Amino acid sequence: WIGHGLGSIRYAVSFVSTPQTNTALTDQNAAHNIFLQWFVQAGWPGMIGLIALILFTIFWTVSQRHDLRLKISIISAIIMVVIHGLFDFGLEIPSVLYLLAFFVGSASSKPLRNPS
16 A cells, blocks of 8 residues: 555556567556556555645645736646646656646745736
8 A cells, every 4th residue: 555666667567568568668667647656656645645735736826826817827737737647647758847847836936016
């Protein structure tokens, strides 16, 4: 229930796929689902932590005193990455991770002016 350890998806996949049967899956070192990957690597604590981090970021964004358009953009980006993560390993690609980090960083910054 505590997972195989971070970065061990290749080991966990080796039980069901070999390079001879599925080279594409074994060479990626990532599952096509971020939640499944976190569950395999970190178990229930990692899964609960990942979901808590996502929910905290969304609620934090809503609570900030930013312009409504910025809030909608940030929350949309987070939701897009999460939905995409159900079917692909987007967070394993640095450009997707950096773009998400930029949006989350924008949510935690102080607004430049009063949004009233």
